[in-house]
Amino acid sequence: xxxxxQPISMDSYEGQEVNITCSHNNIATNDxxxxxxxxxxxxxxxxxxxxxxxVTNEVAxxxxxxxxxxxxxxxxxxxxxxxxxxxxxxxxxxxxxxxLSFGAGTTVTVRA
Amino acid sequence: GAGVSxxxxxxxxxxxxxxxxxxxxxxxxxxxxxxxxxxxxxxEFLIYFQGNSAPDKSGLxxxxxxxxxxxxxxxxxxxxxxxxxxxxxxxxxxxxxxLGALDTQYFGPGTRLTVL
Numbered sequence: 640x641x642x643x644x645q646p647i648s649m650d651s652y653e654g655q656e657v658n659i660t661c662s663h664n665n666i667a668t669n670d671x672x673x674x675x676x677x678x679x680x681x682x683x684x685x686x687x688x689x690x691x692x693x694v695t696n697e698v699a700x701x702x703x704x705x706x707x708x709x710x711x712x713x714x715x716x717x718x719x720x721x722x723x724x725x726x727x728x729x730x731x732x733x734x735x736x737x738x739l740s741f742g743a744g745t746t747v748t749v750r751a
Numbered sequence: 752g753a754g755v756s757x758x759x760x761x762x763x764x765x766x767x768x769x770x771x772x773x774x775x776x777x778x779x780x781x782x783x784x785x786x787x788x789x790x791x792x793x794x795e796f797l798i799y800f801q802g803n804s805a806p807d808k809s810g811l812x813x814x815x816x817x818x819x820x821x822x823x824x825x826x827x828x829x830x831x832x833x834x835x836x837x838x839x840x841x842x843x844x845x846x847x848x849x850l851g852a853l854d855t856q857y858f859g860p861g862t863r864l865t866v867l
């Protein structure tokens with residue numbers, strides 16, 4: 640599994656855009672990038688997944704540069720309820736690469 | 752079911768006792784995963800089932816930990832002779848038949864284990 644590095648914490652205010660960058664320098668050709676969100680006292684929840692360029696859904700956008708050595712999760716106009724831990728994972732989910740390593744994630748705190 | 756369920760939601764036990772944690776995955780999901788999350792930390796992979804088989808048990812922290820799955824459905828994680836360092840939230844996740852890169856894991860709410 641490709642090792643990922645992301646900031647430990649980020650603070651923001653309601654209505655702002657939050658961008659979390661994850662580094663994955665040794666990403667493999669078949670690897671995809673996936674982000675999960677975990678609220679206190681809950682299990683993680685899938686947010687978004689991508690391979691290259693940009694992916695957008697109703698929750699977030701994922702930007703992946705051409706070299707794929709990093710990715711940025713963008714949360715538009717955050718609210719207090721977006722306070723959570725965000726995990727970046729890289730892996731070839733089409734293989735038996737099931738040992739997902741969630742790491743410590745990035746704790747995002749949104750303030751009023 | 753509609754989602755992954757786990758029971759009990761909370762378990763307090765005394766050091767040295769055995770505990771069983773149960774996971775009911777989403778119906779039809781062939782893959783099932785167990786993770787451990789200590790307070791303020793990320794998730795630690797424990798074991799993975801494909802159907803009723805666990806191809807790799809190397810994530811289990813010691814031989815006091817074991818898991819089984821029956822009927823390609825319910826899974827039980829058993830911890831024998833619990834120790835205080837076993838205190839954590841134990842999370843279960845399931846995913847459908849391999850969909851290539853779109854194999855999303857769906858997590859249950861976890862079981863919070865406290866060993867006194």
